[in-house]
Amino acid sequence: MSADDLIVQRPEGLYCPPGDFYIDPWRPVPRAVITHAHSDHARYGNGHYLAAAPGEGVLRARLGDIHLDTLTYGERITHHGVTLSLHPAGHVLGSAQVRLEHGGQVWVASGDYKVAPDRTCAAFEPVRCDVFITESTFGLPIYRWCPDEEIFADVNAWWTRNASHARASVLCCYSFGKAQRVLAGVDPSIGPIIVHGAVRPLNEAYRAAGVALPETHMVTEVTDKADLRRCLVVCPPGAAASPWLRRFGDAQTAFASGWMQVRGNRRRGGYDRGFVLSDHADWPGLLEAIAATQAQRVIVTHGSAPVLVRYLGERGLQAESFATEYGDDVVEADLKEEGG
Numbered sequence: 001m002s003a004d005d006l007i008v009q010r011p012e013g014l015y016c017p018p019g020d021f022y023i024d025p026w027r028p029v030p031r032a033v034i035t036h037a038h039s040d041h042a043r044y045g046n047g048h049y050l051a052a053a054p055g056e057g058v059l060r061a062r063l064g065d066i067h068l069d070t071l072t073y074g075e076r077i078t079h080h081g082v083t084l085s086l087h088p089a090g091h092v093l094g095s096a097q098v099r100l101e102h103g104g105q106v107w108v109a110s111g112d113y114k115v116a117p118d119r120t121c122a123a124f125e126p127v128r129c130d131v132f133i134t135e136s137t138f139g140l141p142i143y144r145w146c147p148d149e150e151i152f153a154d155v156n157a158w159w160t161r162n163a164s165h166a167r168a169s170v171l172c173c174y175s176f177g178k179a180q181r182v183l184a185g186v187d188p189s190i191g192p193i194i195v196h197g198a199v200r201p202l203n204e205a206y207r208a209a210g211v212a213l214p215e216t217h218m219v220t221e222v223t224d225k226a227d228l229r230r231c232l233v234v235c236p237p238g239a240a241a242s243p244w245l246r247r248f249g250d251a252q253t254a255f256a257s258g259w260m261q262v263r264g265n266r267r268r269g270g271y272d273r274g275f276v277l278s279d280h281a282d283w284p285g286l287l288e289a290i291a292a293t294q295a296q297r298v299i300v301t302h303g304s305a306p307v308l309v310r311y312l313g314e315r316g317l318q319a320e321s322f323a324t325e326y327g328d329d330v331v332e333a334d335l336k337e338e339g340g
Contacts, residue, residue, distance in 0.1 A: 006107040017084035026325040035094035035111025039325050052086045054096015057205035082185040089113035090124030092177030109133040115285040120180045125294030136303035139289045145282045152185040163230035168248035172237040173256040175199045180206045188214035196235035302327030
């Protein structure tokens with residue numbers, strides 16, 4: 001690392017020395033720039049938060065009463081001589097890449113991102129830079145996603161088949177981001193949609209931000225028991241192993257995640273089905289995003305960092321990694337938020 005680096009590692013997180021602020025710190029700090037509201041990137045206890053405006057509702061829903069300022073995408077501010085702007089990351093509502101410019105250098109910290117289109121958030125925007133800090137959650141060549149229309153055709157067919165046999169379809173997924181993407185992608189004409197208590201406040205934040213989602217219900221709002229035998233249930237994975245699920249009788253369960261690319265993960269989770277649906281870039285998406293930045297130096301964070309670092313180095317880039325605390329399973333945050 002160089003003394004002129006715009007972002008360095010500290011025990012609290014990724015730190016910008018000239019700007020005196022952190023990006024997605026994992027320990028409380030005075031000033032934090034937040035890429036998105038997943039629990040491994042946005043933690044409670046910081047003195048001041050800065051985030052992209054579309055994510056304000058979700059951040060407040062998850063962190064409560066915080067001192068938060070927001071920027072529209074592309075809006076620039078200067079802090080201690082560092083010009084900072086936020087650009088769409090395509091990961092979840094309000095997700096942003098952080099662009100920093102200082103002393104003739106441009107650095108971009110990606111946070112989490114995906115390059116595939118998603119109707120629930122702004123599309124990923126490549127940002128030219130000298131140094132790109134990238135995630136690598138699915139940084140192995142085996143991870144290659146199918147188009148959303150194929151995945152949701154499979155989900156709808158599974159739900160339709162279960163409904164025809166008077167069985168509820170329980171689709172487990174992360175409460176923030178994945179759940180809303182699922183709701184925006186399924187066919188609500190198949191039957192009623194019931195959401196878990198951990199999902200509902202995030203849905204409300206998405207709707208308040210202008211994202212169109214179908215009508216959903218809490219299980220306590222269902223008066224016709226027949227609806228419980230043909231509904232789609234969207235819930236965090238922990239709910240599938242809780243007494244809450246008994247209300248739906250002989251239900252079929254599935255998990256929507258990029259990890260379902262590896263079939264053994266579905267078996268270990270005890271799910272009837274697995275749908276490969278991720279809010280992160282797959283291997284081709286990572287390479288596409290990195291190339292689009294035209295950065296000659298790439299720093300890889302959480303995920304399969306050694307593999308991606310080696311691959312990029314073999315192709316002539318200066319590649320290295322940062323040790324971070326990102327990538328903690330966000331399912332754990334969902335479990336803490338379950339409300340029934």
